[in-house]
Amino acid sequence: MYQQVSNIKNLDLKKYCWIGTGGLASNVFIAESELHLSNYLKNKNKKNFFVLGSGSNILFRDKGFSGKLIKLSSKFRGINYSSDKKYLVCGAASLKKELSYFALKNNITGFEFLSCIPGNLAGGVIMNAGCFEHEFSQIIHEIIGYNFNGFKKIIPINKLKFKYRKTNIPKNFVITQIKFKIKKSSYDNVKHKMNNFIKKKTNSQPEKIKTSGSTFLNPSNKVKAWELIKGAGCDKLNFNGAKFSDKHCNFIDNSLNAESKNIEKLISQTIEKVKIKYNIKLRLEIKVIGDK
Numbered sequence: 514m515y516q517q518v519s520n521i522k523n524l525d526l527k528k529y530c531w532i533g534t535g536g537l538a539s540n541v542f543i544a545e546s547e548l549h550l551s552n553y554l555k556n557k558n559k560k561n562f563f564v565l566g567s568g569s570n571i572l573f574r575d576k577g578f579s580g581k582l583i584k585l586s587s588k589f590r591g592i593n594y595s596s597d598k599k600y601l602v603c604g605a606a607s608l609k610k611e612l613s614y615f616a617l618k619n620n621i622t623g624f625e626f627l628s629c630i631p632g633n634l635a636g637g638v639i640m641n642a643g644c645f646e647h648e649f650s651q652i653i654h655e656i657i658g659y660n661f662n663g664f665k666k667i668i669p670i671n672k673l674k675f676k677y678r679k680t681n682i683p684k685n686f687v688i689t690q691i692k693f694k695i696k697k698s699s700y701d702n703v704k705h706k707m708n709n710f711i712k713k714k715t716n717s718q719p720e721k722i723k724t725s726g727s728t729f730l731n732p733s734n735k736v737k738a739w740e741l742i743k744g745a746g747c748d749k750l751n752f753n754g755a756k757f758s759d760k761h762c763n764f765i766d767n768s769l770n771a772e773s774k775n776i777e778k779l780i781s782q783t784i785e786k787v788k789i790k791y792n793i794k795l796r797l798e799i800k801v802i803g804d805k
């Protein structure tokens with residue numbers, strides 16, 4: 514049997530989040546299989562776990578993370594049909610993009626929007642990620658995973674509740690697999706829809722920068738966070754390199770490698786200025802993780 518090198522000390526978190534911030538994680542577990550994960554969870558004190566996906570929605574703090582960080586290895590990647598061919602059964606660490614291209618190749622519609630969102634499938638489920646009127650809630654059939662006591666649980670769609678960038682999946686749960694519904698279409702239709710989404714996304718949002726995507730949630734369908742940020746003059750703030758993108762001011766642009774503390778300052782100042790100007794309290798979409 515091969516030896517699993519799965520407990521890592523002092524992982525540089527900068528390399529594990531898209532925005533490129535953070536200190537060291539002192540206690541990292543890389544799960545290589547469901548059994549491996551289950552055994553680990555059964556043997557640990559359940560406090561202070563954080564499950565990391567691809568880190569595209571995370572801002573890690575400068576002081577690092579001294580809790581227990583769990584990550585699924587690439588062995589949790591893979592996309593297959595269920596035996597009755599009614600569903601797609603996907604490893605939680607598969608990328609959204611992979612699934613959208615698998616769907617395209619197999620003439621399946623509903624997954625086109627995944628071509629525009631970074632990260633893995635589990636991160637997308639937890640965030641109920643979406644764009645252009647599409648979101649994960651519309652395509653999921655079932656979630657499979659382990660609670661922090663190490664026991665397997667299947668959550669069917671009728672037990673799941675989804676809101677804007679939010680689900681009722683318990684915080685103490687590691688998603689390992691997701692089953693998606695299948696709706697057939699034609700290759701040309703799927704390709705056309707996907708190309709449209711990719712074009713829209715490229716036109717409106719910055720690409721190839723260090724960011725965590727939308728920093729704040731939109732307060733409502735009609736009131737957009739970027740409009741409030743711009744209206745309150747926060748699009749021009751800069752704290753030692755911590756600033757918003759010129760292309761979309763709800764995205765932080767960390768090309769100047771700002772420290773997290775300065776990005777947190779940018780965030781808190783923006784909340785304050787928007788509150789003063791509009792009496793609206795912006796709420797974070799990104800998750801700020803790490804020791805204070």
Ligand SMILES: Cc1cc2nc3c(=O)[nH]c(=O)nc-3n(C[C@H](O)[C@H](O)[C@H](O)COP(=O)(O)OP(=O)(O)OC[C@H]3O[C@@H](n4cnc5c(N)ncnc54)[C@H](O)[C@@H]3O)c2cc1C
Binds near residue numbers: 567633644726
């Ligand atoms: C350039 C850019 C564009 C973006 N565009 C969009 C967009 O259009 N729409 C949108 O909704 N978001 C967008 N985002 C935000 C982000 O990509 C999504 O929220 C994405 O779904 C996060 O996936 P991830 O794998 O990176 O998860 P992470 O950021 O690593 O984690 C997100 C959450 O999921 C949890 N999680 C991850 N894996 C597991 C698991 N296996 N089990 C349990 N919990 C888990 C984490 O604990 C955390 O709470 C964008 C981000 C960037 C950088």
